[in-house]
Amino acid sequence: MKILCIGRNYINHAKELNNPVPSEPVFFIKPDTALLRNNDDFYHPDFSEEIHHEIEFVVRIGKLGKNIDSKFAHRYIDSVALGVDFTARDIQSKCKEKGLPWEKAKAFDHSAPISKFIKASEFEDLQNIEFSLKKNGEIVQLGNTRDMIFKINDLIAYLSKFFTLKIGDLIYTGTPAGVSKVNIDDHLVGCIEDREMLNFHIK
Numbered sequence: 001m002k003i004l005c006i007g008r009n010y011i012n013h014a015k016e017l018n019n020p021v022p023s024e025p026v027f028f029i030k031p032d033t034a035l036l037r038n039n040d041d042f043y044h045p046d047f048s049e050e051i052h053h054e055i056e057f058v059v060r061i062g063k064l065g066k067n068i069d070s071k072f073a074h075r076y077i078d079s080v081a082l083g084v085d086f087t088a089r090d091i092q093s094k095c096k097e098k099g100l101p102w103e104k105a106k107a108f109d110h111s112a113p114i115s116k117f118i119k120a121s122e123f124e125d126l127q128n129i130e131f132s133l134k135k136n137g138e139i140v141q142l143g144n145t146r147d148m149i150f151k152i153n154d155l156i157a158y159l160s161k162f163f164t165l166k167i168g169d170l171i172y173t174g175t176p177a178g179v180s181k182v183n184i185d186d187h188l189v190g191c192i193e194d195r196e197m198l199n200f201h202i203k
């Protein structure tokens, strides 16, 4: 499986990093070794001084597809989850300066914590879901999927032009504002509406 991640999909986050608001989706891929499941501890890697949390709404693909029309894209989603796109911001900044790829900063081991999955059919409208991240008991990120620049169905259509989407592939749909550095001993809790989805520690 592969993890497709969307960058700069919320205006307030693009602005906080002084990035232009994109005219088409920005995306990158993480390998399956990036996944961190079951609320396992995240061990802070020593190659970075500045790992940022990015809380993201995640959809899982339930049907093989290529060149999917956005009208039919909803049929390709089987479930949803909450994920963190851990980003080595210091490394990413250097990559950006030099015009180099971001993999070192984005795709390292355990850079993609993922919650349990909930059937997509349990939600009336995937494009109106609140999600949040608490760091040490304080809300640091609060978003709603309605604020995405590129909506989920359009993301599926766009990504499937380049990649065959396979059952089990995950799409991390971008982060709202409020990203910040994590430190050893931090405690992160992520919620989709009232449901606690993530609850783990930085070690």
Ligand code: ZN
Pocket: 005, 006, 007, 054, 056, 085, 174, 175
């Ligand atoms: Zn992200």
